[in-house]
Amino acid sequence: xxxxxxxxxxxxxxxxxxxxxxxxxxxxxxxxxxxxxxxxxxxxxxxxxxxxxxxxxxxxxxxxxxxxxxxxxxxxxxxxxxxxxxxxxxxxxxxxxxxxxxxxxxxxxxxxxxxxxxxxxxxxxxxxxxxxxxxxxxxxxxxxxxxxxxxxxxxxxxxxxxxxxxxxxxxxxxxxxxxxxxxxxxxxxxxxxxxxxxxxxxxxxxxxxxxxxxxxxxxxxxxxxxxxxxxxxxxxxxxxxxxxxxxxxxxxxxxxxxxxxxxxxxxxxxxxxxxxxxxxxxxxxxxxxxxxxxxxxxxxxxxxxxxxxxxxxxxxxxxxxxxxxxxxxxxxxxxxxxxxxxxxxxxxxxxxxxxxxxxxxxxxxxxxxxxxxxxxxxxxxxxxxxxxxxxxxxxxxxxxxxxxxxxxxxxxxxxxxxxxxxxxxxxxxxxxxxxxxxxxxxxxxxxxxxxxxxxxxxxxxxxx
Numbered sequence: 001x002x003x004x005x006x007x008x009x010x011x012x013x014x015x016x017x018x019x020x021x022x023x024x025x026x027x028x029x030x031x032x033x034x035x036x037x038x039x040x041x042x043x044x045x046x047x048x049x050x051x052x053x054x055x056x057x058x059x060x061x062x063x064x065x066x067x068x069x070x071x072x073x074x075x076x077x078x079x080x081x082x083x084x085x086x087x088x089x090x091x092x093x094x095x096x097x098x099x100x101x102x103x104x105x106x107x108x109x110x111x112x113x114x115x116x117x118x119x120x121x122x123x124x125x126x127x128x129x130x131x132x133x134x135x136x137x138x139x140x141x142x143x144x145x146x147x148x149x150x151x152x153x154x155x156x157x158x159x160x161x162x163x164x165x166x167x168x169x170x171x172x173x174x175x176x177x178x179x180x181x182x183x184x185x186x187x188x189x190x191x192x193x194x195x196x197x198x199x200x201x202x203x204x205x206x207x208x209x210x211x212x213x214x215x216x217x218x219x220x221x222x223x224x225x226x227x228x229x230x231x232x233x234x235x236x237x238x239x240x241x242x243x244x245x246x247x248x249x250x251x252x253x254x255x256x257x258x259x260x261x262x263x264x265x266x267x268x269x270x271x272x273x274x275x276x277x278x279x280x281x282x283x284x285x286x287x288x289x290x291x292x293x294x295x296x297x298x299x300x301x302x303x304x305x306x307x308x309x310x311x312x313x314x315x316x317x318x319x320x321x322x323x324x325x326x327x328x329x330x331x332x333x334x335x336x337x338x339x340x341x342x343x344x345x346x347x348x349x350x351x352x353x354x355x356x357x358x359x360x361x362x363x364x365x366x367x368x369x370x371x372x373x374x375x376x377x378x379x380x381x382x383x384x385x386x387x388x389x390x391x392x393x394x395x396x397x398x399x400x401x402x403x404x405x406x407x408x409x410x411x412x413x414x415x416x417x418x419x420x421x422x423x424x425x426x427x428x429x430x431x432x433x434x435x436x437x438x439x440x441x442x443x444x445x446x447x448x449x450x451x452x453x454x455x456x457x458x459x460x461x462x463x464x
Contacts, residue, residue: 047232049103054276062111073106090356094129132361172394181241224291256355269446284333
């Protein structure tokens with residue numbers, strides 16, 4: 001399993017272990033008066049990142065040529081952050097800026113003994129944070145604007161293309177107070193970028209392609225940069241609290257609602273399937289380039305889970321299955337339709353969260369499953385392949401009655417499963433040796449309705 005996938009799950013799991021209480025169903029705690037999270041903080045972080053790239057370089061040269069989707073770009077990153085939190089009595093609002101050095105580094109030696117390499121110089125973001133907190137633990141969701149600089153270095157360093165990207169970032173994390181004014185945290189983030197660099201013969205407007213000027217390039221060259229997955233741990237310090245200059249006032253946390261127990265639910269939302277690779281590059285241009293397929297569409301499914309709750313802290317496990325209708329097709333230069341279809345997404349995930357009054361804010365991570373279909377040559381040939389990977393994300397759940405709650409959540413599903421001409425395409429009627437298909441994953445945003453089964457048979461209690 002790739003390093004970045006394992007680390008994303010391990011960091012959130014580690015945060016659960018740090019804060020694990022006695023697993024008991026929620027009692028009726030009294031209103032707590034607890035230290036506030038309000039104030040400025042500074043800190044540092046370290047972690048691992050992995051990029052989602054697609055495309056090819058120098059496929060006219062000696063095989064094997066470089067396929068960017070096959071590069072393992074996982075590498076260590078480290079950086080700093082600064083932010084400010086507003087504690088509203090269990091609900092925490094904040095803003096944070098961060099800067100990380102490094103993060104991506106992957107290379108390939110092609111059939112001509114030339115190295116092609118992708119690296120990143122930095123990754124930065126400005127994000128809002130929304131969380132729920134106890135006196136010593138906060139679970140939060142975060143989203144904002146992201147920036148990065150990336151370089152494609154070809155032919156053993158003789159030439160390169162460097163480009164800046166702006167996009168969006170979102171994710172979730174857990175933060176824990178270890179000393180007054182000192183916290184540790186674990187978070188997983190998805191950076192979404194949408195960069196496409198193509199050669200001249202792939203551009204309909206006659207302009208020069210961005211890759212044309214690179215040494216030993218050819219007409220089929222293209223590079224797609226869709227995003228970065230990051231998992232990291234960090235240390236934050238509130239200078240005023242540590243130095244004794246300031247002391248934020250205590251806040252009333254209120255009475256947390258009871259989410260403990262077995263529940264079932266349904267969900268509906270929007271998904272974007274992330275793919276890469278090419279088909280029939282030896283045919284008449286333009287050929288099918290999967291990274292440019294628009295694989296966004298609706299999805300819907302069912303879920304079942306169980307929550308353990310002690311006071312305001314919640315741990316749970318959930319399984320879900322979603323029918324995914326993401327699909328797109330392309331009519332190539334030989335008037336043949338190449339089509340991709342995503343069949344389903346399923347996950348088994350752990351959840352860790354904090355309940356503030358009637359609202360639960362949670363982070364989640366676990367195992368994911370999916371299936372992708374490729375129909376080539378106007379449907380003459382078909383290939384289906386399944387993928388297993390990791391997923392992470394977060395959400396908000398709100399109780400309306402003892403039994404019914406509404407939730408909104410985001411999940412990033414990462415697969416990085418690839419097939420080529422020697423593992424599926426070699427039997428296709430019009431395939432060639434350059435064919436490849438990479439099933440990178442999904443981004444999912446959805447709403448759900450949960451029904452707590454024991455709440456259906458208990459006497460209703462008013463929610464405060």
